Amino acid sequence: MTTEFPDVPALSGWEEPLRFEGEVRDLEIIGEVPAEIDGAFFRVAPDPFYPNRTGTDIFFNGDGNVGAFRIKDGNVDFRQRYVQTDRFLAERKAGRSLFGAYRNPFTDDPSVAGLSRSTANTNVVVHNGTLWALKEDSLPIAMDPETLETKGFSDFGGKMRSRTFTAHPKIDPHTGEMICFGYAAKGEALPDIAYYVISASGEVTHEAWFEAPYASMIHDMAITDNYVVFPVMPLGSSIERMKRGGMHFQWEPEWPVYYGVIPRRGNGEDVRWFRAPNAFPGHTLNAHEKDGRILLDISLTLGNVFPWFPPASGDVTDPATLPTRFARVALDLRSTTKEAETFELLDIIAEFPHIDDRFVGTDYRHGFFAGMDLSVPLRLDRVRNKPFNLVFNSLVHGDAHTGKVKYWTPGETDTVQEPVFVPRSANAAEGEGFVMLLVNRLAEGRSDLVILDSTDIEGGPLAVAKLPMRMKFGLHGNWADASTFTGVTTDVQPRRV
Ligand code: V55
Ligand code: FE
Numbered sequence: 180m181t182t183e184f185p186d187v188p189a190l191s192g193w194e195e196p197l198r199f200e201g202e203v204r205d206l207e208i209i210g211e212v213p214a215e216i217d218g219a220f221f222r223v224a225p226d227p228f229y230p231n232r233t234g235t236d237i238f239f240n241g242d243g244n245v246g247a248f249r250i251k252d253g254n255v256d257f258r259q260r261y262v263q264t265d266r267f268l269a270e271r272k273a274g275r276s277l278f279g280a281y282r283n284p285f286t287d288d289p290s291v292a293g294l295s296r297s298t299a300n301t302n303v304v305v306h307n308g309t310l311w312a313l314k315e316d317s318l319p320i321a322m323d324p325e326t327l328e329t330k331g332f333s334d335f336g337g338k339m340r341s342r343t344f345t346a347h348p349k350i351d352p353h354t355g356e357m358i359c360f361g362y363a364a365k366g367e368a369l370p371d372i373a374y375y376v377i378s379a380s381g382e383v384t385h386e387a388w389f390e391a392p393y394a395s396m397i398h399d400m401a402i403t404d405n406y407v408v409f410p411v412m413p414l415g416s417s418i419e420r421m422k423r424g425g426m427h428f429q430w431e432p433e434w435p436v437y438y439g440v441i442p443r444r445g446n447g448e449d450v451r452w453f454r455a456p457n458a459f460p461g462h463t464l465n466a467h468e469k470d471g472r473i474l475l476d477i478s479l480t481l482g483n484v485f486p487w488f489p490p491a492s493g494d495v496t497d498p499a500t501l502p503t504r505f506a507r508v509a510l511d512l513r514s515t516t517k518e519a520e521t522f523e524l525l526d527i528i529a530e531f532p533h534i535d536d537r538f539v540g541t542d543y544r545h546g547f548f549a550g551m552d553l554s555v556p557l558r559l560d561r562v563r564n565k566p567f568n569l570v571f572n573s574l575v576h577g578d579a580h581t582g583k584v585k586y587w588t589p590g591e592t593d594t595v596q597e598p599v600f601v602p603r604s605a606n607a608a609e610g611e612g613f614v615m616l617l618v619n620r621l622a623e624g625r626s627d628l629v630i631l632d633s634t635d636i637e638g639g640p641l642a643v644a645k646l647p648m649r650m651k652f653g654l655h656g657n658w659a660d661a662s663t664f665t666g667v668t669t670d671v672q673p674r675r676v
Contacts, residue, residue, distance in 0.1 A: 222656025243300035355379030545610030
């Protein structure tokens, strides 16, 4: 490789491309990994393998590099492998970048026209014995959870007609169904949404199509016992802008937020839209039904969290300075209102929420987040590799019933990544178990996997598994019990590269 990576903040300092695949068996552990933990923590980070052909790039456009921490009998094995997307394989074959700007096919080398543009870089989720690597512009791609071998993209035996699949599907803890959707489902920058239910054994059992109020990003979703919610973000898409070489998304400060609600087995005409003032709806913590209303718990920021998708005016604000909170949005299904009502749920600056997944869709208490503990300064003047964006210094626990908040803040030169919750046993009480996260030791240029007691995060780590290298800031990951790894039956499409 003779070209250099562009000198942009998104690919510098801590976020310099790592491009590492391999394994470290039996990590050195300070403390003790609880013996009852048997499973794996999967996570994915954007990690561009080649410098982008356009000469610049954004963080969201890197190739998905999946990390797996397999934990058993108190030991931790680490493995990392790129998702072998069609795009990754084609570029490896060519020895250079062939795909251009983020979600802008007009900037691609003509030789890759029609090939999947998925980087598979946003989330990794186990369902039906398969590890699905997800990017919201494409179909999911299947990996083997034990070897991280890539098997291929799937359209679920031809039954999934959407061109896209969310990076944030939800798994119903009672039925094992994967509830999911694609936006831009008929093509980039079009308003079509396709909603799907996939059974525990991987069959598409329900499909519904409808249109969003405008064509934009719909990043996350939420489910309740009977409904599905789609928060529509005012990050508009435009083919014309893409053709001019502009960004796929543009922040639209005048557009309202919409929340779409559809019954779990509903059809396109059943969708109901609730409007709310302009804001940035981020990740959902959970949702549930109460007294005829849907209560959606979601991060809500007043302004654009993604400055790399600026508004038409070009004005950007440092996202760290924008007012943000964890909100409870009420959607009243019994009245004819078209307005959503917004309340404060937790007084925290936090994102990357996870709950005890056995309580998805129901009334619940425990949320875990990557957040900011403002009482501990982040001393970036003392670190070698500066982090780029999305900087959090603390693991946060919030109680959705009492509003009580707890922090574990590792240190003045440490940042944290998204935490996941691990139940102590299959029938443990809600929130009783462990929480696991990557901590970036910015001064050392190295990361640790840290395991804490989920009921006492203030007590600090039970175990610290030391990595010999830095872990790029990942987007999302999930915990999967070892019992869910077996029975891979996924029907995948033949490889095209
Ligand atoms: C997000 C991340 C993406 C993306 C769209 O975090 C939204 C939100 C890593 O890629 O393509
Ligand atoms: Fe996300």
